[in-house]
Amino acid sequence: MEPATGDVLARVARAGAEDVSASAATAKAAQKAWAAMPYGERAKIFRKAAQLLEANRDDYATWIIRETGSVRPKAMFEIDSVLHLCHEAAAMLTQPRGLVLPSHEGVSSIARRVPHGVVGVITPFNFPFLLTSRAVLPALATGNAVVLKPDARTPVSGGVLPALMLEAAGLPPGVFHMLPGDAQAGEALVTDPDVTMVSFTGSTAVGRRVGELAGRHLKKVALELGGKxxxxxxxxxxxxxxxxxxxxxxxxxxxxxxxxxxxxxxxxxxxxxxxxxxxxxxxxxxxxxxxxxxxxxxxxxxxxxxxxxxxxxxxxxxxxxxxxxxxxxxxxxxxxxxxxxxxxxxxxxxxxxxxxxxxxxxxxxxxxxxxxxxxxxxxxxxxxxxxxxxxxxxxxxxxxxxxxxxNDQTVNDDGTMPMGGRGASGNGSRHGGPANWDEFTQWQWVTVRNSAPPYPF
Known part of the structure; x- marks a missing residue:
């Protein structure tokens, strides 16, 4: 619905638990091939997405204005921010992904960043295009597949538009799923066994529930919540x-x-x-x-x-x-x-x-x-x-x-900064810049020996 007029803007299907389960399974099956794709090919997709967005920015802005009730400068800020995030996602693919650790003679010891697998993303209504892209783009760039549940009040600018943009840019089928829905779909996403990490942006009350469910299922969760x-x-x-x-x-x-x-x-x-x-x-x-x-x-x-x-x-x-x-x-x-x-x-x-x-x-x-x-x-x-x-x-x-x-005010955002809070504003997680590697990958320790060692028994 358009808040300013009450007019119907679009009709969008409402996903249920079965839809979430099917998408998560498909995403899991597609993730390995996506992570194995040459990094240069993956980077091209994000750069192409930026080109498509730039060419269609007025159409995207109109959707954001009508669906969220925002003034045009705010809508254009969202678009400019997502353009920046597209280029940042492409740049992530040429960044170092690990460390060489101290080791003994004849032993190579490294710590490397590896994707979680399937990342579930739940986003709010207020900056839907930006806040969806802020999680989805780096999650994809680091080799994950993504299942997104945008807010049911802004399913187009928070879900359909980024999905169409990435599809047109050449993202392989099965890697990204967009499922508008309500709390039922959200809980199904958090608890699905094929989803290994959850990124939630929204109210503190709902964030507590997401954190509780994720903890019960031993999943990593990034919570970016409210503020006073x-x-x-x-x-x-x-x-x-x-x-x-x-x-x-x-x-x-x-x-x-x-x-x-x-x-x-x-x-x-x-x-x-x-x-x-x-x-x-x-x-x-x-x-x-x-x-x-x-x-x-x-x-x-x-x-x-x-x-x-x-x-x-x-x-x-x-x-x-x-x-x-x-x-x-x-x-x-x-x-x-x-x-x-x-x-x-x-x-x-x-x-x-x-x-x-x-x-x-x-x-x-x-x-x-x-x-x-x-x-x-x-x-x-x-x-x-x-x-x-x-x-x-x-x-x-x-x-x-x-x-x-x-000497500035509280509303500041930049795709290269680690965005997040503490206390009831979040669980210490961050989105943006160097924090994206922390959130959307995990460490793996790898050792390689010239020859296997003899053990006492």
């Missing part, structure tokens, strides 16, 4: 730049990003100005259908998610938060919202919102800012604004996060 990220504005910050960062960090894609700034921690000497100017900015941002109008914010993905955002805002206001802008939904459209005087006991401070809400909490010292930022079960991203780089680094080093940005 802090953007810290120190008393010496450049206010114009801080406001720009704060608005982007909370309102980009309607706040439906795991790295969105869920808490704006502002020094008490600057908090009143920050709140006033943020509210002024919020009131200027148009909300509407991004496919037909030049808007800053599109629709929230579902009515259920709108209800969740509205509940968090209303309950926080009832507990004393001050509403300065927004806060009134219109169907699936929710305006840029600003809440001031937020305290740590309020839902807007504690819960991941996944909506366009700036939540402002005051602090009096750097130590208090650190304590407030760490006062959460999550540990994904943080940003610190200050003119004193040393001060910012000293503060940042005490934040329990996987991603830290000094």
């Amino acid at each position: 990220n802090a953007l810290i504005i120190l008393d010496d910050a450049d206010m114009d730049l801080a406001l720009c960062s704060g608005a982007w960090a909370s309102w980009l894609h309607q706040g439906q990003i795991c790295m969105s700034a869920g808490r704006h921690l502002v020094h008490e000497s600057r908090a009143q100005e920050y709140a006033r100017r943020m509210a002024e900015k919020a009131k200027t941002l148009p909300v509407g259908n991004p496919h037909t109008e030049p808007v800053a914010l599109g629709p929230i993905i579902t009515a259920q998610q709108v209800a969740r955002v509205d509940r968090i805002v209303r309950e926080s206001i009832a507990q004393g938060a001050k509403l300065l802008a927004g806060g009134v939904p219109n169907g699936l459209f929710y305006p840029a919202t600003v809440l001031a005087d937020v305290t740590p006991d309020m839902p807007v401070f504690r819960e991941e919102i996944f909506g366009p809400v700036v939540s402002i909490t005051r602090f009096a010292s750097d130590a208090q800012a650190i304590a407030l930022a760490n006062d959460t079960e999550y540990g994904l991203s943080a940003g610190v604004h200050t003119r004193d780089i040393g001060r910012g680094m000293a503060l940042g080093e005490q934040l329990l996060v996987g991603l830290l940005h000094i």
Whole structure:
């Protein structure tokens, strides 16, 4: 469905457990030949995929805009990011895959990276094309076959489009399977005996279930989950730049990003100005259908998610938060919202919102800012604004996060960086750059002796 209009965009089959089982078996059978294909031939497929995407970027962007409700710049960012990931996947195939270890005379000892076999990938609705490609492309590049279950709300941009792209680029049959489905298909994928590793990106609640099932079946699992990220504005910050960062960090894609700034921690000497100017900015941002109008914010993905955002805002206001802008939904459209005087006991401070809400909490010292930022079960991203780089680094080093940005906001992504969090934001796994070898392969120790040794018995 198109969130902005309610129109039907496409009809896609819903996979069940039997479909997952059949695809996993086929993928397992195809994986060895794929891993054995000359690396140069495999690299050509990823480069061809990039060429096809570049030639069809407007069509892909239209699907992302209509299916996810995103504005065009966000859709184009996804496409540019996937282009980068295609070239990174091709480049992985010429990188070293092992180490020569110390050994005795006459013995060669090496540690090499080998693929898991079949990797199951489960992806979310918010950046479907990018987050699918972020796992699928390196998993394939390292010699695995892949079974993908995209989010049922975005099966085309999260599943059909990357599948068509790779098929047209020449990926051999059976190596990649795309099965849209619900929780039943997801659980079948995690528990299937032919799937040896699972990559999940989504909510912490579902991630706990995925981790539980994977652990029960002794499978490696990479969990990239939610966040309650802090953007810290120190008393010496450049206010114009801080406001720009704060608005982007909370309102980009309607706040439906795991790295969105869920808490704006502002020094008490600057908090009143920050709140006033943020509210002024919020009131200027148009909300509407991004496919037909030049808007800053599109629709929230579902009515259920709108209800969740509205509940968090209303309950926080009832507990004393001050509403300065927004806060009134219109169907699936929710305006840029600003809440001031937020305290740590309020839902807007504690819960991941996944909506366009700036939540402002005051602090009096750097130590208090650190304590407030760490006062959460999550540990994904943080940003610190200050003119004193040393001060910012000293503060940042005490934040329990996987991603830290000094003089920038919390929503940052790059295919060459290790993306992931700690605590309820993930199990320490990472996607991107050097971390892809860690996640999508495992070590194998190999020794070769000039002659077999004599043992005592």
